[in-house]
Amino acid sequence: xxxxxxxxxxxxxxxxxxxxxxxxxxxxxxxxxxxxxxxxxxxxxxxxxxxxxxxxxxxxxxxxxxxxxxxxxxxxxxxxxxxxxxxxxxxx
Numbered sequence: 001x002x003x004x005x006x007x008x009x010x011x012x013x014x015x016x017x018x019x020x021x022x023x024x025x026x027x028x029x030x031x032x033x034x035x036x037x038x039x040x041x042x043x044x045x046x047x048x049x050x051x052x053x054x055x056x057x058x059x060x061x062x063x064x065x066x067x068x069x070x071x072x073x074x075x076x077x078x079x080x081x082x083x084x085x086x087x088x089x090x091x092x
Contacts, residue, residue, distance in 0.1 A: 017052030051082040
């Protein structure tokens with residue numbers, strides 16, 4: 001496999017985490033009350049992406065291949081939990 005093909009495979013693997021992180025970070029800026037919004041969109045995006053990438057990596061490790069629905073469910077749960085924690089939503 002060429003280096004370009006390897007890079008494209010790696011980018012395709014992390015694409016779901018990138019998209020979910022972007023959508024959740026943008027939705028938080030619109031839907032959450034001002035007290036629960038994270039201070040910066042970029043900070044929330046990076047945190048969400050990191051949590052999503054870890055969830056995808058854990059799913060790849062556990063199942064032995066990517067693309068399982070359980071992995072995508074874990075991705076959504078990880079990103080949503082990270083956004084909730086970053087926005088300090090437990091304070092109400």
